[in-house]
Amino acid sequence: MGFLDIDNVTKSYGAVEVLHRVDIDVQEGEFLVLVGPSGCGKSTLLNMIAGLEGITSGEIRIKDRVMNGVHPSKRNIAMVFQSYALYPNMTVGKNITFGLEMHGTPAPEREKAMKEVAQLLQIEHLLDRKPGQLSGGQRQRVAMGRALVRNPDVFLFDEPLSNLDAKLRVDMRTEIKKLHQRLGTTIVYVTHDQIEAMTLSTRIAVMYDGYVQQLGTPKEIYDSPANLFVATFMGSPAMNVLPAKLAERNGALHAVLTGADGQERALRIENAPAAYAAYKDAPVMLGIRPEAITDPEGADRNARNIQMLTNRVTVTEPAGADTFVTMTLSGKDCIARMRADADVHPGHDFEFAINMDKAVLFDPKTEDRIA
Template sequence: MGFLDIRNVTKSYGQVEVLHRVDIAVEEGEFLVLVGPSGCGKSTLLNMIAGLEAITGGEIAIKDRVINGVHPSKRNIAMVFQSYALYPNMTVGQNMTFGLEMHGVPKPERDKALVSVAKLLQIDHLLDRKPGQLSGGQRQRVAMGRALVRNPDVFLFDEPLSNLDAKLRVDMRTEIKKLHHNLKTTIVYVTHDQIEAMTLSTRIAVMNKGHVQQLGTPKEIYDTPANVFVATFMGSPAMNIVPATLVIEGGRPQAAVTDAEGQVRHLRFSQPGLAAWEGKPILLGIRPEAITDPEGADRKSGNIVALRNRVTVTEPAGADTFVTMTLSGKDAIARMRADANVVAGQAFDFAVNMEKAVAFDPATEERIA
């Protein structure tokens, strides 16, 4: 049982069920990110926690108190929206304390909370300005400050950085991370940006079509994805998914793939539990950073497999060079050092870290090892 419990929750609009039996227990002080493509149900779930959407089935509880049907103002939650939702005719200070005033908090307490939070967010010099005089990043800090002054049980963030430019998004991610580290607040955060999910969260719930596909730490989600959807949604560039056949040689399971010339190559797995799949088709999953040049290979790995193949495309990207080759008729991307000597059109000796490889069932797309 968690601090925030989402128990078997469903949501339907008429006959159409859009959220299917969601079960998540959020511990006190945890930073849970709900991530997934547009329309997957993550914002609907957040709105149900907030009380902005009715719950069709199941229960949501905060500190063991079931809040189904409880008015949003009685849930002791605070929400930060994508649109900031600031009152343009009020000053920054008035915007931040308006909710406290509506709840009858005495002015000395409001002022004390305002000073503390404004200093924490480094907006204490902006308290007399109107929202129209602020930058996007400053408005976002005010929206966060309005939530913080209330000291709620749970903070809800609905894609709060999506309106900011790329550099400011990175800066604000850092600020939110610092804020959570300092205050140890319980946060549920919605985004479609998997970089935000990986960098901010203590746990991630990856959602698709109303289902939680996987719930785990960023490392668990990244290293051992539950299925092909999670594998390809989380990570940039996405995990390479390559058709292969499972063969056994020398008692070790290996993925048989074809190179650009149609020659069969064997990539030896580290996992011993694949023997039951001998002779069957599989999907080989491997991250781009696990395919590199021999000099850049992970020295700690006990299973680096050499793979000679023709390079299709090279893409310099500052600190990295992305190199594309063909495996079993599919493009596979390798992530190499900026100074790796790789030339498009030529054969190259790739080093594949098969300790990082996973295998999926082609029929169900679920991970088998």
């Protein structure tokens, strides 16, 4: 039983079901991020938690109290919107305390709460300004202050950083993370940005086409994606997914690929899960993250199974601290992430070090991870 329980919830518009049997238990103090592409159902689910959308079937409970049909004002939740939704004719201080005033909170309590929140968010000097006099980041702090001042059971964030420029987004992401660590609040946060999801969350629900594709910690989602959608959606650059054949050679299973020269390249798999045996001599999809493919000097010294593979380099992309290197494997572009000073050049053969400890296999028909 969670602090916030989303139990077998569906949402339909007429005959069209847009959310399919969503089951998520959010523990008290947890930071859950709902992530996925536009139209996947994440904002609809957030609005159902808030009471802004009705539930077709299933239950949503907060602190074991069923929320189905309960008016948003009676749910003790606070929501921070993408658009900030500030009152332009009110001062910052008035915007922060307006909700408390509407709930009949006495003026001294409102003033005390406003000062505490303003200090926490470092906006004391802005309390007498109007929203039109603020930057985007300052407006977002005010919107967060308005939510915080109510001391709700659950905070809901609907893509709160998407209107900010890239640097300010990073800064605000850090502020939200600090705020959560300091207050231990329960947060459900919607974004389409997988970097936000990875850096902010204690758990992530990856959504696509109205289904929760995978629910887990950032590490679980990144290292052991449940299917090809999660594998390619989470991570930047995305996981390399390469057609391969699983073959037994010298008593061990190998993922067999084709190099740029058309010749086979075999990568040994150690301690293969039992489920792999059913795919022997059959096609599979090999998934491996770019950072698991590097130059020999940059390979993980703690890895148990580094496999060397010589192949032709297609493109190099210096990126400051890293160099991204593209080669062709099994007819697909495959990206490696190397040290900035790796001696690698387009058009030349290079010996890549591949950490097969990090490799995962997918069924090409179902697109699910094998084992």
